[in-house]
Amino acid sequence: MSRIEPREQIVAMSGYHSPQVDVPVRLNTNESPFAPPAAWVDSLAAIAASLDWNRYPDRSAAALRAEIASRHGLDPAQVFVGNGSNEVLQMVLLAFGGAGRTVAMFEPTYQMYAQIARVTGAAVVTGERRADFTLDPAEIERVMSRDKPAVTFLCNPNNPTGVVEPRANLEVLLEKAPGLVVVDEAYAEFADWTAAPMVRDDLPLVVTRTFSKTLSLAALRVGYVLAPRRVIEALEVAALPYHLDAFKQAATLAALAHTDEMTARVAEIKAQRARISAGLAAAGCEVWPSGANFVLFRPRSGGAAATWQGLLDRGILVRDCSGWPRLAGCLRVTVGTDAENSAFLRAMEELSA
Ligand SMILES: *Cc1c(COP(=O)(O)O)cnc(C)c1O
Numbered sequence: 001m002s003r004i005e006p007r008e009q010i011v012a013m014s015g016y017h018s019p020q021v022d023v024p025v026r027l028n029t030n031e032s033p034f035a036p037p038a039a040w041v042d043s044l045a046a047i048a049a050s051l052d053w054n055r056y057p058d059r060s061a062a063a064l065r066a067e068i069a070s071r072h073g074l075d076p077a078q079v080f081v082g083n084g085s086n087e088v089l090q091m092v093l094l095a096f097g098g099a100g101r102t103v104a105m106f107e108p109t110y111q112m113y114a115q116i117a118r119v120t121g122a123a124v125v126t127g128e129r130r131a132d133f134t135l136d137p138a139e140i141e142r143v144m145s146r147d148k149p150a151v152t153f154l155c156n157p158n159n160p161t162g163v164v165e166p167r168a169n170l171e172v173l174l175e176k177a178p179g180l181v182v183v184d185e186a187y188a189e190f191a192d193w194t195a196a197p198m199v200r201d202d203l204p205l206v207v208t209r210t211f212s213k214t215l216s217l218a219a220l221r222v223g224y225v226l227a228p229r230r231v232i233e234a235l236e237v238a239a240l241p242y243h244l245d246a247f248k249q250a251a252t253l254a255a256l257a258h259t260d261e262m263t264a265r266v267a268e269i270k271a272q273r274a275r276i277s278a279g280l281a282a283a284g285c286e287v288w289p290s291g292a293n294f295v296l297f298r299p300r301s302g303g304a305a306a307t308w309q310g311l312l313d314r315g316i317l318v319r320d321c322s323g324w325p326r327l328a329g330c331l332r333v334t335v336g337t338d339a340e341n342s343a344f345l346r347a348m349e350e351l352s353a
Pocket of ligand 1: 110155184186210
């Protein structure tokens with residue numbers, strides 16, 4: 001019997017997995033360390049009981065889109081909601097990437113851009129960041145004129161470096177890009193500027209956001225995109241019918257009533273981030289400035305592998321980026337609770353002693 005193999009793009013890729021090890025202190029996937037508001041959790045049973053479970057959900061998620069649009073001063077026709085911002089990125093690539101087209105990104109950056117671009121059949125081209133991990137305008141220009149990408153990704157603040165891009169570089173990119181510019185703002189709330197207010201119908205700018213980080217709802221799987229109407233129309237064609245289930249639509253709308261409470265924690269995370277950065281520098285690590293809820297660092301003594309294992313031996317899991325191109329020797333730690341960060345910094349002191 002013949003055995004059909006997956007497409008070559010699938011075979012060539014091993015996938016994207018952050019090892020989930022069951023340890024007391026999990027600082028490896030940039031989640032919020034805080035549970036969502038108890039009042040929201042308590043409302044979920046009533047939300048579930050109120051739904052017409054035999055009926056398909058509102059296909060356009062009109063109420064949710066209207067609420068998100070009003071928060072950004074946009075029209076609901078400029079908003080599309082997905083099952084996590086990763087799904088939104090996939091919709092953008094299904095609609096604007098694909099076979100015969102080129103997708104660009106500047107490395108090191110979020111690995112899912114290249115992965116989803118390849119799985120959906122596009123060619124991937126990469127530009128390089130400078131040593132401080134910001135973009136060089138000359139490199140932006142070079143990649144745009146050489147490769148003419150249909151879609152260019154800019155992660156801001158950038159994962160896994162944490163670096164916030166100067167606004168001027170986005171302006172250069174928007175001026176030079178022949179296709180769409182997607183600014184992934186998964187960590188926008190922790191940074192000092194956002195491209196969201198720049199979205200308008202006559203600019204090829206697409207901004208993505210997620211509920212997974214600041215809003216403490218990684219388990220719910222919701223993200224959205226702000227974009228020109230014509231882009232949103234294309235995403236609606238690419239998406240499966242009823243891709244957003246009725247419970248998610250209602251639960252997300254209910255969560256938006258609690259955003260003040262959730263964003264109030266941003267200040268606490270930023271203060272803890274400063275503490276982690278200072279502690280790592282004091283422990284002799286090289287540390288990159290972060291505008292996100294994580295910190296990229298390079299241990300000076302012991303090396304990344306030994307430090308990662310030493311942390312794990314103490315019940316603390318961080319992300320090992322040392323095998324990724326351009327990030328030799330680097331680890332990434334998510335800002336946790338005060339107690340978790342204390343445990344992490346104590347362990348780092350021991351490991352660098
Ligand atoms: C965490 C993260 C996301 C969020 O993905 P979801 O699918 O919304 O959970 C998107 N982009 C980047 C760069 C991230 O780090």
